[in-house]
Amino acid sequence: MISTKVAGDILDITSHRVKQILNSNDDLNFERKEGSNGQIKIPSNTMSKLLKMRDKEINPKTCVIKSQKGGVGGTTITINVAIRAAQKGAKVLVWDLDPESNATTFLMQEDYDYSQAKTALEIYKNEDLSLKDCVIPTRFDGVYLIPAKGIMRRVDRIVMSDNPKNLLKEKLKDLEGMGFTTILFDLPPTFSRLSESAYITSDICLLPTDASAFGIEGAILTKEDIHESCKNFEQRLPEIKVFLSRAHNQKRTSVKNSWEYLIEEFGPDMLPIKVPERADVVNNINDGKSIFDGKCSADVRAAIDELVEIVAPIGELQDHEVLQ
Ligand SMILES: Nc1ncnc2c1ncn2[C@@H]1O[C@H](COP(=O)(O)OP(=O)(O)OP(=O)(O)O)[C@@H](O)[C@H]1O
Ligand SMILES: [Mg+2]
Structure with missing residues (x-):
């Protein structure tokens, strides 16, 4: 939930105008925090309504934030982008396609019966299962989840010969009418058939890389794989953008050199976004909080906000949802 100040921005x-609108519309819910001068907190669905009252909405998009290099912050960024986008009025679905299940264990509600989780394995094993019945609410307002589990590793054997162009898209049709504006896939660091499907059927693929030769190689290979797969399956190319993640102090030569190399390699597809390496990021994850709810430096928040503007941009009201 966000304050009237952030909502106003x-x-x-x-x-002041946000408060006036909230107080004069009975169908706009909000919370008044006790003990902090009655500070108002605005939930996701109220933000969505406020945007509509201003003839605006979150433009619907399907996205991946991950490259084929492990440990460069894909899940950490996906989680925080999802939570922030929802705070700004998006209705977000995170589909966890990584058997490591880090996004799932972070997002799921404490009392959720994980043994009942319906993951991609159950979805592709059982044709009668509607994707609608696999979506669960999370601990975060406006963020929903299709969970993952370790055993989900077996799904690739089932979908190996399926066309990745249709694999996820066909299933997502089940969610029509649920009002999701933003779909984020969290992927493992390997190019499985499901990952391939997520990359080539997304609107945007954001490839994080750290300032290392291995990280950069991972981003280059991922871009090449997406191009090759789109060609093989006659699929239009998604927008592919690269950004620096876990970036150390910019004065370090490694960061400077990597930055120059990345600009040369990716040209205009290199975003001027650097998510800094900070202990706050890890501390918040360990505390089960987003970087916007726990203590965190402004530069990390600004970088995540820039990514949110790409994944869940605010545009003119068109009144459609991502799955129409
Ligand atoms: N900006 C950051 N500052 C400090 N630590 C970070 C930052 N981003 C991620 N980390 C840490 O780096 C590690 C890897 O992050 P994360 O799991 O998000 O990466 P990933 O790309 O999803 O990895 P995998 O390929 O295993 O899925 C985690 O321990 C996480 O806490
Ligand atoms: Mg991950």
């Missing part, structure tokens, strides 16, 4: 009106 998003809606391009004053915080």
